[in-house]
Each structure stands twice: as structure tokens, then as C-alpha cells.
Amino acid sequence: MTPDIRTVVSADVLALTFVRSTREVLLALHRRPAEPFAGDLALPGVVVLTGERLADAAARALAKLGASGAVALGQLRTFDEPSRDPRGPSLSVAMWAVRPPSEDRPDGQWVALDRATGLAFDHDRIVADARPLLAGMLWRDGAFTRALTGSSFSATDAVAITEQLTGRPPHRANLNRDLARIPDLEEAGTTTGRGGRPPKLWRWRD
Amino acid sequence: MTPDIRTVVSADVLALTFVRSTREVLLALHRRPAEPFAGDLALPGVVVLTGERLADAAARALAKLGASGAVALGQLRTFDEPSRDPRGPSLSVAMWAVRPPSEDRPDGQWVALDRATGLAFDHDRIVADARPLLAGMLWRDGAFTRALTGSSFSATDAVAITEQLTGRPPHRANLNRDLARIPDLEEAGTTTGRGGRPPKLWRWRD
DNA sequence: TAAATAGTGTCTGTGAGACACTATACA
DNA sequence: TGTATAGTGTCTCACAGACACTATTTA
Numbered sequence: 062m063t064p065d066i067r068t069v070v071s072a073d074v075l076a077l078t079f080v081r082s083t084r085e086v087l088l089a090l091h092r093r094p095a096e097p098f099a100g101d102l103a104l105p106g107v108v109v110l111t112g113e114r115l116a117d118a119a120a121r122a123l124a125k126l127g128a129s130g131a132v133a134l135g136q137l138r139t140f141d142e143p144s145r146d147p148r149g150p151s152l153s154v155a156m157w158a159v160r161p162p163s164e165d166r167p168d169g170q171w172v173a174l175d176r177a178t179g180l181a182f183d184h185d186r187i188v189a190d191a192r193p194l195l196a197g198m199l200w201r202d203g204a205f206t207r208a209l210t211g212s213s214f215s216a217t218d219a220v221a222i223t224e225q226l227t228g229r230p231p232h233r234a235n236l237n238r239d240l241a242r243i244p245d246l247e248e249a250g251t252t253t254g255r256g257g258r259p260p261k262l263w264r265w266r267d
Numbered sequence: 268m269t270p271d272i273r274t275v276v277s278a279d280v281l282a283l284t285f286v287r288s289t290r291e292v293l294l295a296l297h298r299r300p301a302e303p304f305a306g307d308l309a310l311p312g313v314v315v316l317t318g319e320r321l322a323d324a325a326a327r328a329l330a331k332l333g334a335s336g337a338v339a340l341g342q343l344r345t346f347d348e349p350s351r352d353p354r355g356p357s358l359s360v361a362m363w364a365v366r367p368p369s370e371d372r373p374d375g376q377w378v379a380l381d382r383a384t385g386l387a388f389d390h391d392r393i394v395a396d397a398r399p400l401l402a403g404m405l406w407r408d409g410a411f412t413r414a415l416t417g418s419s420f421s422a423t424d425a426v427a428i429t430e431q432l433t434g435r436p437p438h439r440a441n442l443n444r445d446l447a448r449i450p451d452l453e454e455a456g457t458t459t460g461r462g463g464r465p466p467k468l469w470r471w472r473d
Numbered sequence: 474t475a476a477a478t479a480g481t482g483t484c485t486g487t488g489a490g491a492c493a494c495t496a497t498a499c500a
Numbered sequence: 501t502g503t504a505t506a507g508t509g510t511c512t513c514a515c516a517g518a519c520a521c522t523a524t525t526t527a
Contacts, residue, residue, distance in 0.1 A: 068316075069272060070358060115347045139342060152276060152360075234508065234510095256498065256499055256500085258504085441518080461478080464478050
């Protein structure tokens with residue numbers, strides 16, 4: 062085999078997590094320690110090894126940041142712009158990953174979805190492309206949604222997550238209606254709010 | 268760079284075309300001349316060269332069959348099963364392509380979509396995965412649909428295409444209603460049918 | 474004039490988006 | 501008791517699926 066028929070393939074990961082205290086959806090980034098784009102923020106990524114599954118490569122990229130523990134993983138699409146990496150042509154398979162929610166902001170570089178701009182390589186483009194896909198999975202894709210919300214969540218959390226993923230605040234009436242018809246989701250009373258009527262608690266079955 | 272960080276990536280193409288005389292949607296295949304899977308049918312594919320765009324690789328795969336002339340191209344998803352090729356681990360980016368319709372069955376191995384089974388590698392899986400995606404693009408994705416129908420087509424052609432892509436015959440009333448609200452499409456009288464009331468002719472604007 | 478083919482009007486159910494109003498808790 | 505927060509009922513619109521009926525052509 063000539064070298065020409067082998068290609069550098071990286072897996073770049075959009076890893077999301079939800080912080081309950083601030084009700085923010087955060088994206089994992091890291092600051093590049095070396096050229097190219099030294100000092101810039103970038104999506105976590107690794108070069109895919111021969112025979113490695115893409116999901117494994119994505120998990121490896123997160124482990125490298127100390128951000129392992131993703132409970133759901135999937136593929137977005139493959140980016141093939143030859144000039145995307147100044148070191149030479151490469152392919153990038155964009156993957157999504159979700160870590161369970163935490164009470165407080167986790168360690169490491171996590172940035173609100175809206176503020177993830179000015180990234181290295183073509184990562185701004187990848188984030189922009191992925192955003193509507195992620196928004197489309199919310200409340201529809203069970204694995205994605207359940208990983209993002211954790212085993213239970215308040216209706217107010219649901220509003221915050223929806224707003225940050227879609228870019229627009231949902232109408233509460235419609236969101237509660239939509240949640241009510243997700244088969245694996247059930248109401249579990251109310252939870253303590255922050256003044257005002259306490260929000261509903263939603264819990265995943267099983 | 269160690270050899271481990273380079274990966275064999277192939278582009279495998281689902282190339283469709285519509286035959287007016289038989290009203291069939293056909294998929295391009297080729298018979299493998301060598302091991303592995305010698306003699307079996309397979310999707311056209313090539314190994315992606317360093318720095319090559321995926322769309323270019325897909326076009327090259329079709330040209331190799333004498334089936335060039337695709338007027339629309341896009342990406343489906345990337346398959347990463349390490350055992351998908353017995354020669355060793357590789358990635359496959361599945362691409363779709365559409366050739367303009369022809370009056371009669373084109374040269375080469377073209378098979379009705381339903382009969383594309385027993386294929387080499389994981390190509391049965393790729394076809395099965397791609398089918399709902401292609402059906403979802405029909406009448407929604409302008410480039411895909413227009414390439415498949417050509418610049419004008421009869422309502423009966425539309426029924427046949429829909430049935431073969433979705434697997435179920437559409438109701439004519441609903442299909443005509445749906446076509447009527449595609450902005451780039453307009454009615455252009457009727458066309459000669461084969462006995463019975465002549466079907467409407469639909470024409471793309473521009 | 475019957476059979477084959479195709480078009481049209483309309484009913485129903487579902488889901489999204491929106492608004493007004495009601496309910497609960499805390500200061 | 502007022503303000504902040506959240507839930508609920510309901511209206512409208514768009515769209516998909518389905519059926520019955522009508523229209524046009526050929527044999």
C-alpha cells in the first residue's frame with residue numbers, strides 16, 4: 062500500500078453537560094498547548110487509531126481532558142475540507158457526547174454553548190453545524206436527553222436546556238405538554254424552586 | 268508519523284437514477300472482480316486519497332463504473348465497524364449521488380432498490396441505513412429531488428418514485444397536494460399517459 | 474360503454490405555536 | 501398583599517393520512 066491511500070482521521074467531540082446550580086448547558090473545550098492555533102480554544106479531539114471505533118476515539122479525547130464519564134455518544138457528520146488543518150489534509154468525524162449533570166460547574170474548560178466561538182481549525186463551523194442537530198435530538202432522542210437531564214429534573218431545568226439548545230425560550234405550556242407525552246418520562250410531584258410556585262419534577266422510568 | 272495514525276477511508280456510493288420507460292428507481296452496483304467477496308455485488312467505492320474531497324472520491328467511484336454524470340451528491344454517515352472489511356480495519360463514508368433520469372435502463376449493473384441485497388462487505392447494512400434517509404430527502408431536498416426527476420416529470424412518475432423510495436404507494440391526492448406546495452415546482456399541463464386520463468406534468472422553475 | 478388511469482374535495486387526527494388565565498410560594 | 505415563578509386550558513394553523521367521488525382516455 063502506498064502512503065496515499067491512508068488518511069489522517071480525527072474524532073472531534075462536542076461534549077455537553079448541564080449544571081444544575083446555574084442551569085447552564087456547557088460545552089467542553091481545551092486550550093491548545095502547541096501549534097497550530099497554540100493558545101486558542103478547540104474541541105477535544107484525537108487522531109483515530111487503526112481499527113479503533115469512533116465512539117472509543119471520542120471517549121479517549123474526553124479522557125485526555127479529565128472529562129471522561131460520558132454516558133451517551135453518537136455521530137454527527139464528517140468534515141472533509143482539505144485545508145481544515147494547516148498541517149495537512151485530514152478528515153474529522155464530529156461526534157456528540159453527553160456527561161451526566163453536575164450540581165456545580167465541573168473542572169476544566171467548559172463554556173456556555175453560545176460563547177463557543179473563535180475556536181481553532183474549522184471548529185466554529187462544526188459547532189454551528191451541530192447546533193441544530195443537537196437541538197433536534199432534545200426530547201426526541203432518549204439516550205441523548207436522558208444523559209443530559211440525569212434521572213430526574215425540574216420543569217425549569219427543561220426550559221433552560223431547551224432555550225440554550227434551540228436559541229429561543231420555549232412556551233412552558235407547550236414544553237410540559239411535550240414532556241407529558243414522552244413515554245419513558247413521568248411526573249414525580251414538585252421540587253423546591255427559588256421563590257414562586259414550585260416547579261414539577263420529571264423522572265425517567267426504570 | 269507512525270503508520271498507526273493513518274486510516275484507510277473509503278467512500279461508498281449509493282447512486283440512484285430513474286428510468287422513465289419502466290418507472291424504476293435503480294441503484295448502481297458492480298460485481299467484484301477480486302477477493303474479498305469476488306463475484307458478489309457491491310456498492311461502487313474507492314479509497315479516499317490524501318487531500319481528496321469526499322464528493323470527488325464519490326464521483327471517481329462512479330466514473331470507474333462508467334456511471335459518471337451525477338448531478339447531485341451528499342453525505343450520509345460514516346461506518347466504523349472494524350471488521351467490515353476482512354482485509355483489515357477501515358472507515359467507510361457512505362455518500363449518495365443521483366444521475367439524471369434516462370428513457371431506458373442505462374448500461375452497467377443497475378438494480379432496483381428492493382433487490383439490492385446480498386451485497387459484499389457491510390453494504391447491505393449501508394443500504395438499509397440509507398433508505399429512510401433517502402426517502403426523507405424526496406420532495407424536501409431540492410437538489411436531490413430535482414436530480415432524480417429531471418427538469419419535468421409526470422404525476423405518475425412521482426407516484427412510482429415515492430413508492431420505491433418509501434416502500435409504500437402514496438395516495439395520489441396527497442402527493443399532488445404536496446407537489447403543489449413545493450415553491451420551485453409548477454404545473455405544465457398534462458402529458459401523454461398509457462391509457463386512461465393523462466397525468467399532470469410537473470416542471471421545475473428556472 | 475366498460476375498464477383503466479388519474480385528479481379533486483373533504484374529513485380526521487396530530488403536533489407546533491401562541492395567548493390568557495390560574496395557582497403557589499415568599500418577602 | 502404584591503411580586504415572582506410556574507402550571508393549565510384552549511385556540512389556531514399546518515400537515516399527514518385516508519376515503520369517496522369525479523374526470524379523461526382507450527379499447
